[in-house]
Amino acid sequence: MNTQMTMEQYRKKLKLENLVIGASIVILFIVQVLAFCQVIQPPQDSRFVDYWNGFIAGSAMGVLLLLAIGFIRNLRAMRNQQELQKWYNKNYDERSRKIATQGQASGARVFVLLMLPASIISGYFSVTVFITGVAAVLALSVCMALGKLYYKRKLG
Amino acid sequence: METKIPALRKERKLSQEELALAVGVTRQTITSIESGRYIASLPLAYKIARYFGLTIEEVFDFSEYEEGAER
Numbered sequence: 001m002n003t004q005m006t007m008e009q010y011r012k013k014l015k016l017e018n019l020v021i022g023a024s025i026v027i028l029f030i031v032q033v034l035a036f037c038q039v040i041q042p043p044q045d046s047r048f049v050d051y052w053n054g055f056i057a058g059s060a061m062g063v064l065l066l067l068a069i070g071f072i073r074n075l076r077a078m079r080n081q082q083e084l085q086k087w088y089n090k091n092y093d094e095r096s097r098k099i100a101t102q103g104q105a106s107g108a109r110v111f112v113l114l115m116l117p118a119s120i121i122s123g124y125f126s127v128t129v130f131i132t133g134v135a136a137v138l139a140l141s142v143c144m145a146l147g148k149l150y151y152k153r154k155l156g
Numbered sequence: 157m158e159t160k161i162p163a164l165r166k167e168r169k170l171s172q173e174e175l176a177l178a179v180g181v182t183r184q185t186i187t188s189i190e191s192g193r194y195i196a197s198l199p200l201a202y203k204i205a206r207y208f209g210l211t212i213e214e215v216f217d218f219s220e221y222e223e224g225a226e227r
Contacts, residue, residue: 085177095185095194 158217
């Protein structure tokens, strides 16, 4: 019945997470350097080339910053047992998980209920928007049904 | 659901943060349980009760779930 991981397993998970984050940071940094040296460039066929270049560079810097924060946070947690325990509690807190699960389920239901009439109404104005809306609703509905089926089997 | 957690904490001079750390949840979860806004899962209720050296029934008030009790 014990589904919780031990602190050692959690430390290993953070270590693996940091490995992935570290690799992402290196790759993104190399791409940024190459872009700065104009070895690689975003598509130039847009009328807003400068804006687009700036947007891509800014996004990359933002993601790099977020990754670096995550990397340092994990590193700090791995080096301090109390910090590790706190971080574990925060990530596996049952109330937070319940809030996330219920929030996501409600959000998905509301999305489907609102998107369906919205897609039908949009059909009077644009075929593309109608098809996109219906496709999004269908895709989400299938994902929700599959998730329901999975947990129905899992929870017997 | 009412609980005796605040009284038990006070008795042992324990903060919500310390209890939370000991039973593996956040301080906010302990606050919610104490105020009755959140009902702890069975494993968490067991952990809290064990932490105080009591049974679940001694920590949590189940009277509203007794047969015949008004919901």
